[in-house]
Amino acid sequence: MIEVKNIEKSFGDSKILKGVSTVFETGKTNLIIGQSGSGKTVLLKSLLGIHQPEVGTISFDGRIYSDLDADEKRELRTEIGMVFQGSALFDSMTVAENVAFPLRMFTKDDKAKIDDRVDFVLKRVNLIDAHKKLPSEISGGMQKRVAIARAIVNNPKYLFCDEPNSGLDPNTSILIDNLIQEITEEYNITTVINTHDMNSVMEIGEKILFLKNGLKAWEGTKEEIFRTDNEAVVAFVYSSNLFKKVREAHLKE
Amino acid sequence: MLIRYLSQIGRYFLMLKEIFNKQTKWSVMRNLIFKEIDDLIIGSLGIVAFISFFVGGVVSIQTALNLTNPLIPKYLIGFATRQSVILEFAPTFISVIMAGKMGSFITSSIGTMRVTEQIDALEVMGVNSLNYLVFPKIIALLLYPFVIGISMFLGILGGWIAGVYGGFTSSTDFISGAQMEFIPFHITYAFIKTIIFAMLLATIPSFHGYYMKGGALEVGKASTVSFVWTSVSIILFNYILTQLLLGS
Numbered sequence: 001m002i003e004v005k006n007i008e009k010s011f012g013d014s015k016i017l018k019g020v021s022t023v024f025e026t027g028k029t030n031l032i033i034g035q036s037g038s039g040k041t042v043l044l045k046s047l048l049g050i051h052q053p054e055v056g057t058i059s060f061d062g063r064i065y066s067d068l069d070a071d072e073k074r075e076l077r078t079e080i081g082m083v084f085q086g087s088a089l090f091d092s093m094t095v096a097e098n099v100a101f102p103l104r105m106f107t108k109d110d111k112a113k114i115d116d117r118v119d120f121v122l123k124r125v126n127l128i129d130a131h132k133k134l135p136s137e138i139s140g141g142m143q144k145r146v147a148i149a150r151a152i153v154n155n156p157k158y159l160f161c162d163e164p165n166s167g168l169d170p171n172t173s174i175l176i177d178n179l180i181q182e183i184t185e186e187y188n189i190t191t192v193i194n195t196h197d198m199n200s201v202m203e204i205g206e207k208i209l210f211l212k213n214g215l216k217a218w219e220g221t222k223e224e225i226f227r228t229d230n231e232a233v234v235a236f237v238y239s240s241n242l243f244k245k246v247r248e249a250h251l252k253e
Numbered sequence: 254m255l256i257r258y259l260s261q262i263g264r265y266f267l268m269l270k271e272i273f274n275k276q277t278k279w280s281v282m283r284n285l286i287f288k289e290i291d292d293l294i295i296g297s298l299g300i301v302a303f304i305s306f307f308v309g310g311v312v313s314i315q316t317a318l319n320l321t322n323p324l325i326p327k328y329l330i331g332f333a334t335r336q337s338v339i340l341e342f343a344p345t346f347i348s349v350i351m352a353g354k355m356g357s358f359i360t361s362s363i364g365t366m367r368v369t370e371q372i373d374a375l376e377v378m379g380v381n382s383l384n385y386l387v388f389p390k391i392i393a394l395l396l397y398p399f400v401i402g403i404s405m406f407l408g409i410l411g412g413w414i415a416g417v418y419g420g421f422t423s424s425t426d427f428i429s430g431a432q433m434e435f436i437p438f439h440i441t442y443a444f445i446k447t448i449i450f451a452m453l454l455a456t457i458p459s460f461h462g463y464y465m466k467g468g469a470l471e472v473g474k475a476s477t478v479s480f481v482w483t484s485v486s487i488i489l490f491n492y493i494l495t496q497l498l499l500g501s
Contacts, residue, residue: 048377049377050373050376050377070275073379074275074379075379076379077376077377077378077379078378078379080377080378080379082374082377082378084370084373084374085370086369086370088369088370088371088373088374089371090371090374091365091369091371101378102378104278104280104281105277105278105281105378105380106378106379160377
């Protein structure tokens, strides 16, 4: 469980997060949504320790990040898996080397054991024949799956995903969403996803945090988002006719 | 403006400190060092050999063409070529050329990693990204004096071939000039400079790549800025070291 308490973050004179509090639950896919500039990425990067909030605390299963020393922070980071928007695969390494990277860095496992684990996670993300390919030789969807495999290879407690569906076709997006949800349940991970994709919200949003102008404007589940009358959420989520009709149909049921 | 430069210099020294913090596992680091030796040292040998050979030849020809007084002995061609190549051309001007070749490679490769969030990925995993990326370059460039040694040899060889086969001097005169009044400390001086330049070549381009912001266009700009500052630093240190080591 990740507990965020009243965090504030500014860049120069511009205050991006203005006191956000929430809880991201273990074994659930927690989604952060909101318009561009609402503070989603800053919140995610604060959770990752890339940005340090000026006010407030972030605790990982009771460990307050700002109270940890440098070694404890590095130790905590080994419990984190991250899927970046652009996958952030190391382009000089093959798919298998990318996935093996956290194991080679942080475990004392021998090569055979590492190879077995890499095979296992690549099978888990349905990538069997891509071991020796370079990231530039595979599609965007496959790159995302490699990034997910790299993020989970070290059995993380926390999985963060920044726009995991950006640039993907609808079929691949659904595949990635389902994969993340399955992995979250299977390994009982605290998963936090930053997304613009309303399909993801409707499909895998077990806990949804809606940010507006750096403040928490709403939070709830995918079932609750259909029924909410929060104007900001309705204006953002149901801005397209398609989703308006989906909502109407859902409310009629 | 001055404050911005001072803050950048401060940031550069903080980066140097961070490079030596939290070392990457040796089994991983060993492979990174071999890769950097291949990219930075072995990959530079061809261009260094080519430039050194022909510039050595040009130094020899130009010296010969300027010795118009028949009273000046021809062995001075070998002497001047040796002194120019060992004292200045090989350590300093090859380093300025390497600021373009190695420096832009280092800045653009680290800068591209920054733009594509690969450095963020390392940090999020708990890897000291500065140690992972820059430390192997520093270790690889400890072999840079080997490159400069080859440059010295080929520069003088080029001078000898151009002088002798161009009809400007005899082989005996050139060789006796090249051996004349040889001061071994000049080699020490050249290699001290080379080691300092190697550290500048590894760290200044890394600094510009690591702390760059923006996209692909900014990677190109960072490479250019990195070349300018690496060259300026090499020229400046060349002056300071020459004054300190030879001036007294």
